[in-house]
Amino acid sequence: MKRMLFGSALALVLGAQAQAASRDAIHIVGSSTVYPFATVVAEHFGRATRFKTPRIESTGSGGGMKLFCAGVGVNHPDITNASRRIKKSEFAKCQANGVKEIVEIKIGYDGIAIANSRKAPRFDLSRKDLFLALARQVPDPAAPESGKLVPNPYRTWKQVNPSLPDVRIEVLGPPPTSGTRDAFAELAMEGGCKQFAWIKALKHQNKKRYKAICHAIREDGPYIEAGENDNLIVKKLVANPRALGIFGYSYLEQNADQLQGSLVDGVAPEFELIADGSYPVSRPLFFYVKKAHVGRIPGIREYLAEFTSEKAWGDDGYLVDKGLIPMPEEERRAFAKAARELTPLAL
């Protein structure tokens, strides 16, 4: 009996290997921010065409790139989603592993909301306020332009900016592994950070130090890492009206009855304001296609066509229903063309 079991296990393994030699469904990995959009497209694609529904793993932008760049062949993913652009180092790694031609498609924008409970008054923040409230080190409050840094002394919003309420700083946000955190650091923190002339000057002299000052978030309590789950942050904000939370715009939209987005530099996180670029904390979303797999894995071309169609990413498309902020029409047309012609990316 044992021999039989062993035999059948072996047969299973061999059968699996034979099957792995060809794959009939698209395999997608990457950002958890793009995941809600890519999955909707995949589902529409699976229903409307004769192809199987793509399998999508939410691995984070960096993890997705790592898998994507590991090589060419059925055991490697065909597409990776990213909530930031591919890095030079990642591109080089792709090249080194034989993933020569990569097609870059930008799909739209995602706003990052800084929100609190509707039970509390709405915040009107500037990026500078956010930087001062959340950075690990800030310029000495006594002489901000002296070039001297001190560990963040601020405990309440009023200390940061006298026009803000006298409430303890308490911000729930994503952990360092999250793309949302990277984008927040880059767009909000850095945006506020470079309003100090001497830090801005650093950017060209000592880029490393500049980044270390602008992107480091304090670890002494006021910034609370709340995990990757944005729903959790939403629940905690409802329970604690004094806290602010940082998460993607689609979660704010879904919970608009309980939460309100703070104004950043006087602009509210609203659909139109993010779409026209006036809301400062928004980032582009991408996906990358392995050109070598087009034609070898069935359906990639058709999946691209579905994603870049107006009924998906257009102003009235189904992705907009899910919270994606669409690109301007001209940009859409350019990327739809890139998807049709599979124009490879050059960095």
Next chain:
Amino acid sequence: MSKKKNKPLVKRRAIREAVLHGLARRRRRDRLLRLAGIGAIVLGLSFLAVMLVSLVSLGKSAFWQTHIRLELTLDPARLDPQGNGSQASLAAGDYAGVIKQALRARFPEVRKRREKRELYRLVSSGAAWALRDQVVADPELLGQRRAFWLLADDEVDQWFKHGEAGGVRLSERQRHWLESLRAEGAIDTFFNWAFFRNGDSREPELAGIRGALAGSFYALLVTLALSLPLGVAAAIYLEEFAPRNRWTDFVEVNINNLAAVPSIVFGLLGLAVFLNFLDLPRSAPLVGGLVLTLMTLPTIIITGRAALKAVPPSIREAALGIGASRMQTVFHHVLPQALPGMLTGTIIGMAQALGETAPLLMIGMVAFIVDVPQGFTDPATVLPVQIYLWADSPERAFMERTAAAILVLLLFLVLMNLVAILLRRRFEKRW
């Protein structure tokens, strides 16, 4: 003098008093201990009750799904584009168009493009697919005009179930239309079969647990088929045949150690061995089952050895005494007595494996998979992973589905543990 004389008397009385006094104290302590024990159980049970009540109150509405009744005209010109009534032709029909037309007919005052789009959004995108399946299965429907209950969008569903607190994203106009539908009884809830029939979906009203259940089933089948024979064989060898020396001590320490290793480590091992070295497919229940086997094996070996140890040596001696070989002794006499305990351990190990997500993260089973897996190598996910994915979705309607899926998972765990207890009750021998 009197002191000396009285002393024993006093002492005797003191002892009696002390005993009486101490007795009360000892009884009090006894009672306290018992109360503390009961208190601990009550506290534990009340935590369980709070969890269950909150899950049930949150999840029960997921078992019902809102539908909207509409008068549809199944126009052959739209639904049978080739005009021959063949399956292919019917499948290519414009079912969404038919539903849109019916919505426009029901609310003729809607003219503007923007308003129309809002109107169309009341009905789920899945309604057209369901209608297509219905017509393909029964072509007689073509050309008829009759009322259909169509699946409503998740926002409408939430609005209908939870009132104003539900459909947050519905506009004033949409609420107005829904009120008028409700007034004529054209909106109602039905049992949510889709929840048990469908795979995952990004539309909450279409999402179901069938894919995850099938994935869990295949993965657990692999786990059972591998870990039960391996675990039982290892336990028998170590308990009945292995010599007691440093080497077996070393093996035992390692097995006990493995039982306590965090499960994510098995995932990493699976990634390195099964995916990178053996080239098995990612996201397959086969690999999931292999990884879970690694995880449950120590549990099964340890409980198996305990069950074998519980069989009294007299049984072995008696068998050996009448001339049975070592193998006959084990398989004819010891193993049958130990089997119920071993099975109990196996079932508890399986229940653990059923609730596990961490090791599956590494081998790609945390993924969005719509198609229900049909075999061991199809991409699949498992029930706890499905719960995790839904808990992370922005749509409000996924919250109740998360709770409902947890209830289903709990049901399976309770069933498995119940079987374990029944097995023990039924076959266990007391010595």
